[in-house]
Amino acid sequence: MRIARFESAGLARYGVVEGDGVVEIRGDVFGTFERTSTSHALSDVRLLAPATPTQMFGPGVNFADHLHGAAGITGQSEMAPTPQPWHKAVSAIINPGDTIQIPYDSTTGIQHEGECLAVIGQVTRRVSPDEAWNRVLGYTCGNDISERTWQRNDNSMWRGKGSDTFAPIGPWIDTEFDPRSGGDMIVRLNDEEVQRASTADMHFNFGQLISYISQQMTLRPGDIVWSGTTGEPRNMKPGDQVEVEVQGIGILSNPVAMEPR
Amino acid sequence: MRIARFESAGLARYGVVEGDGVVEIRGDVFGTFERTSTSHALSDVRLLAPATPTQMFGPGVNFADHLHGAAGITGQSEMAPTPQPWHKAVSAIINPGDTIQIPYDSTTGIQHEGECLAVIGQVTRRVSPDEAWNRVLGYTCGNDISERTWQRNDNSMWRGKGSDTFAPIGPWIDTEFDPRSGGDMIVRLNDEEVQRASTADMHFNFGQLISYISQQMTLRPGDIVWSGTTGEPRNMKPGDQVEVEVQGIGILSNPVAMEPR
Numbered sequence: 001m002r003i004a005r006f007e008s009a010g011l012a013r014y015g016v017v018e019g020d021g022v023v024e025i026r027g028d029v030f031g032t033f034e035r036t037s038t039s040h041a042l043s044d045v046r047l048l049a050p051a052t053p054t055q056m057f058g059p060g061v062n063f064a065d066h067l068h069g070a071a072g073i074t075g076q077s078e079m080a081p082t083p084q085p086w087h088k089a090v091s092a093i094i095n096p097g098d099t100i101q102i103p104y105d106s107t108t109g110i111q112h113e114g115e116c117l118a119v120i121g122q123v124t125r126r127v128s129p130d131e132a133w134n135r136v137l138g139y140t141c142g143n144d145i146s147e148r149t150w151q152r153n154d155n156s157m158w159r160g161k162g163s164d165t166f167a168p169i170g171p172w173i174d175t176e177f178d179p180r181s182g183g184d185m186i187v188r189l190n191d192e193e194v195q196r197a198s199t200a201d202m203h204f205n206f207g208q209l210i211s212y213i214s215q216q217m218t219l220r221p222g223d224i225v226w227s228g229t230t231g232e233p234r235n236m237k238p239g240d241q242v243e244v245e246v247q248g249i250g251i252l253s254n255p256v257a258m259e260p261r
Numbered sequence: 262m263r264i265a266r267f268e269s270a271g272l273a274r275y276g277v278v279e280g281d282g283v284v285e286i287r288g289d290v291f292g293t294f295e296r297t298s299t300s301h302a303l304s305d306v307r308l309l310a311p312a313t314p315t316q317m318f319g320p321g322v323n324f325a326d327h328l329h330g331a332a333g334i335t336g337q338s339e340m341a342p343t344p345q346p347w348h349k350a351v352s353a354i355i356n357p358g359d360t361i362q363i364p365y366d367s368t369t370g371i372q373h374e375g376e377c378l379a380v381i382g383q384v385t386r387r388v389s390p391d392e393a394w395n396r397v398l399g400y401t402c403g404n405d406i407s408e409r410t411w412q413r414n415d416n417s418m419w420r421g422k423g424s425d426t427f428a429p430i431g432p433w434i435d436t437e438f439d440p441r442s443g444g445d446m447i448v449r450l451n452d453e454e455v456q457r458a459s460t461a462d463m464h465f466n467f468g469q470l471i472s473y474i475s476q477q478m479t480l481r482p483g484d485i486v487w488s489g490t491t492g493e494p495r496n497m498k499p500g501d502q503v504e505v506e507v508q509g510i511g512i513l514s515n516p517v518a519m520e521p522r
Contacts, residue, residue, distance in 0.1 A: 054315075055352060060416060086417035087348035091316060091479050103477060125425070155321060156347035156417060159477035164386070216364060216420035218352050
């Protein structure tokens with residue numbers, strides 16, 4: 001099942017994607033709900049980021065082949081023995097199709113990081129890695145936009161990965177996708193493929209990441225854990241179009257512009 | 262004026278503190294509101310953390326006399342040329358009187374950090390330091406509970422300062438307090454004074470902190486910026502009672518216990 005959040009008649013609603021339409025639901029996507037008789041063509045609605053997390057976490061470097069690129073930014077030269085969670089700012093979330101803005105005071109511009117995102121479905125605290133999988137509602141796509149100078153020089157990721165518009169998320173939550181069997185995470189920049197890796201190659205898988213975070217922190221329905229990224233992301237410039245596809249989930253596409261002064 | 266959030270008949274409500282009572286309000290504490298004719302004795306209600314932030318930020322080391330203690334944790338030996346914001350987990354928030362829990366898997370226990378907190382009153386983005394002061398609804402007290410081993414060894418503050426119960430906040434928001442003229446921030450551990458510093462001695466004041474964060478990130482009503490702490494905080498043990506007073510605002514008091522397994 002694919003759960004979308006969308007805007008219709010000025011209101012944010014949840015629905016179930018079926019073919020090229022979305023059926024409105026009644027109830028709670030994190031609890032019980034039922035389909036209503038109201039549906040819309042997908043082309044008639046504006047898709048929104050499919051969750052409204054209270055918090056989001058990145059995992060630290062989580063793909064071996066991102067180490068080389070990461071070493072130049074963080075100095076990290078080997079995989080950490082545990083996840084290294086950090087807060088990805090919820091204020092940075094934007095919707096599918098929304099514009100990613102390069103801050104006008106950025107000195108080095110911004111890069112894409114195409115990722116798979118786990119959306120927590122239940123209150124989760126001190127669960128085992130095995131149990132953690134059961135606490136996930138489903139998976140979506142995200143773009144962990146990064147300003148490398150701020151990421152390198154600041155003591156935290158607050159703006160290097162948390163500036164406004166740095167968290168495009170969507171297009172919907174797929175409840176059947178299984179990152180263990182793997183789906184390729186692909187980034188296309190102006191239709192050119194620039195990143196590809198399988199969720200099956202995550203160093204710490206989502207079960208391990210969620211379990212680890214939950215030892216100290218209560219995760220809530222809608223909270224999001226990011227997969228980490230792969231390879232060596234590229235710079236983006238105004239006018240670019242960047243697309244994150246997780247095969248089996250869908251495609252998240254956003255234009256890039258310079259922030260107006 | 263003092264704005265409290267409290268529980269009455271199972272519901273969270275906002276009210277205005279007057280003498281030893283609290284008068285319920287109708288409307289939006291961040292917009293316009295009016296007093297109702299319903300009031301309660303403060304002794305009859307349970308005070309709640311007075312804001313429900315979407316995000317909270319610490320400033321990095323922000324008192325010169327905290328550098329010595331901080332150097333042993335972070336290696337930082339002089340004040341940074343800019344604020345160094347970091348996310349303080351909103352999942353860590355607890356109410357006045359709630360129990361601070363020492364995680365049973367903490368190896369070094371936890372310490373107090375008594376601070377003054379600015380509660381944002383309006384949507385705030387790219388404001389000057391002068392304008393930032395106008396975006397504050399008021400100030401409250403907070404205890405930036407810290408587990409030093411995690412703070413030292415992790416790449417972020419996610420659990421070192423973000424574990425569940427690590428953010429006691431309260432007792433209310435004082436809209437007339439002015440941190441520029443200074444109020445002493447005092448911590449008492451089992452009635453012994455263990456920290457004291459004036460908000461007037463913040464290295465970066467709240468106007469500067471809020472302005473700096475707002476350059477890259479939209480702050481929202483209820484969001485919180487912490488002052489940073491002073492001196493050399495002490496370890497706390499089960500059975501302790503820790504009190505943060507900001508003179509002119511009020512007293513936040515919480516017991517300490519070992520997290521049950």
